[in-house]
Amino acid sequence: MKRRAVLSLVLAAVASACSKFQSYRGPEVTRIHVLKGQRQMYLMHHDQVLKAYGIGLGFAPVGHKQFRGDGKTPEGAYLIDRRNPNSEFHLSIGISYPNAEDRAFAASQGKSAGGDIFIHGKPRKYRNAPQDWTAGCIAVSDEEVEEIYAMVRNGTPIYIHP
Template identity: 65%
Template sequence: MRVLSLILAVVMAFALSGCASKFKVYNGPEVTQVLVYKSDRKMYLMHGNQVLESYNIDLGFAPVGHKQFQGDGKTPEGTYRIDRRNPNSEFHLSVGINYPNTTDVAFATSQGKNPGGDIFFHGQPNRFKKASRRDWTAGCIAVKNAEMEDIYAMVKDGTIVTIYP
């Protein structure tokens, strides 16, 4: 009985450690802003003027220009905020930005269209190992899964995100 309890405890510890590895802890300087440069395919996590981390990124399938409408495949440009996180994302982990903002909604409405939404920083799709091409998202910003684990730990809700062309 004692051996069975010990085996069960070891199995549960391994199972829990596997789950916990997805959720890292970050104790470094606060990320005060996220800068995204679409044309360079780079994202920087900043503390003031100091770069804490930099990442190569993939964008929406039609990356040039500002996202205006649902389904256009563009990644937004402008200033937004991190406003939510999804630990159960279809793309490993994800943190969302507040696209569309009031300006985005007003423009799309003036054109009789839907601005779209659900724009996230996220990892790779859960259903296969890696995206097969560059700029494959519907308008999100994608990184490698291990990088997304760092981003998820480092970036807090309310953090300013500026996305440049």
């Protein structure tokens, strides 16, 4: 009986250590800044940089996303609005693109603005992809997205700059 209890505790500890879900007890991330041209993302606590990450972008990285399938990463002010713990891309954190202005512009051109823009990891099948490989998302390593997932809350503003 003791052996089973010890084994259960060991297995629980191993499973916990291997979990993609981390905890974070540091300063609140009050906003995120993405500098597309520099391929950098900064998690901020007011004016203090908490963490910086090198990033990958959409396969057509220059310019603001306007239409579904254009391969561009949006530019502008958005919010973190959802999270997907079962993402094909390890973990993913949703960005509120498209906003009303994005949808209106695309509609005026007779097109869809697209959607499903996330900060996400880089699964094994994309390990050899070029730096800018997504359909418009912001990509970091799986280890980095675990950290970001723990640090960033829904409702956090994200500013994506050219």
